[in-house]
Amino acid sequence: MGRSPCCEKAHTNKGAWTKDEDQRLVDYIRLHGEGCWRSLPKAAGLRRCGKSCRLRWINYLRPDLKRGNFTEEEDELIIKLHGLLGNKWSLIAGRLPGRTDNEIKNYWNTHIKRKLISRGIDPQTHLPLNETTTNTVKATMELDFRNAPKPVSKPSFYLDFIYNQFQFKPNADSLDEPNCTASSGMTTEEEQQQLQKKKKKHDHPSNGQELNLELSIGIHSADSSRV
DNA sequence: AATGAGATCAACCGCCAGCGT
């Protein structure tokens, strides 16, 4: 049995959003907040898939989006976070207020990759290009992924693993700041509840506190030869 | 002015984790 579609494809619009559609979506979310994306299109009078509505809101319509060019500081922060987390765009976006995972992913692929290559750095391993092949194994050993929980791609396990590898000090406040919400930009009280729910997802299981990525940046900054 | 190549970025797709039943 195949997976059921997320919406009635025959009756949904696709492609670029019109101003009218944007307005309907914004009006609806202003009135009712972010809620059940599946039922939102019908309730808002949109002939769109719920997923499409969510994406449009998160990546384009959210009021707290920064937009515009990335600063040099943001560039460096993205590079450092990517070195730590890999292609975990949503986690990276969570440390860049006003930026979305999609935006960062695009920016990485179009600008930063080239920037790193021009510096002679492999964008995937963050090691010098001519040493990439031999050092990949070495770098992997440094992080000792042999003991990584399976599957490594599971964010909570993955963060837990990095936490242990680098022995981060927990910082309970780090994700309480509105600026640090991962690509949702929630502000109202009821939305804060959702944030709490989200936070819970990534909490360190043993102590219930947050991973402080600023410390991780410090570790990498101290060893500038790697970035 | 025309056009082709490359760059950019919004949007889609498929997969997966978490949750409720």
Next chain:
DNA sequence: CACGCTGGCGGTTGATCTCAT
């Protein structure tokens, strides 16, 4: 435990823009 539903994520696509020729 198994299953279905939903939200969220990362990879990819394709329309549009920009620039060189």
